[in-house]
Amino acid sequence: MGKSRVPPIKPVTVPRLELTAATISVKVASLLKSELDYECVSEVYWTDIRVVLGYIRNDVRRFHVFVANRVQLIRSNSDVKSWRYVDTNNNPADDASRGLDCSRVSSSHRWFKGADFLWASDQLWPQDLQGALISDDDSEVRRQR
Numbered sequence: 001m002g003k004s005r006v007p008p009i010k011p012v013t014v015p016r017l018e019l020t021a022a023t024i025s026v027k028v029a030s031l032l033k034s035e036l037d038y039e040c041v042s043e044v045y046w047t048d049i050r051v052v053l054g055y056i057r058n059d060v061r062r063f064h065v066f067v068a069n070r071v072q073l074i075r076s077n078s079d080v081k082s083w084r085y086v087d088t089n090n091n092p093a094d095d096a097s098r099g100l101d102c103s104r105v106s107s108s109h110r111w112f113k114g115a116d117f118l119w120a121s122d123q124l125w126p127q128d129l130q131g132a133l134i135s136d137d138d139s140e141v142r143r144q145r
Contacts, residue, residue, distance in 0.1 A: 003028060004096035018049040023070045026077045045078060046086040053132030056083050061134060062142040085128035090115045
């Protein structure tokens with residue numbers, strides 16, 4: 001299942017947009033789990049923004065309300081370990097956000113079948129060697145008083 005949204009008119013940072021997309025992923029997974037009758041299915045969530053992974057994997061820092069609410073929703077509805085990084089070139093979700101020419105879309109397009117690496121063993125899936133860190137000057141982090 002794929003989903004895409006148009007960004008709001010009011011300027012919003014890319015990490016906030018991507019965090020919102022992550023919450024949509026969790027909501028869609030919850031919907032699919034409730035509607036489909038599959039036993040023991042594990043989820044893997046992908047993002048191409050390391051900051052979002054940093055927010056989700058964070059156990060120490062406090063965030064402003066927008067980020068805190070979305071991180072709470074994500075963490076309460078998914079396993080933190082199920083979140084992974086995928087580079088933007090391998091991310092089919094970016095096809096929708098960048099405008100996808102209809103002439104290039106077919107039933108074999110990655111928007112419908114997923115990234116090519118997903119068809120290989122999960123040991124061959126992309127590994128995030130840089131990690132998911134939150135910058136000390138991230139505007140979403142609440143400052144200690």
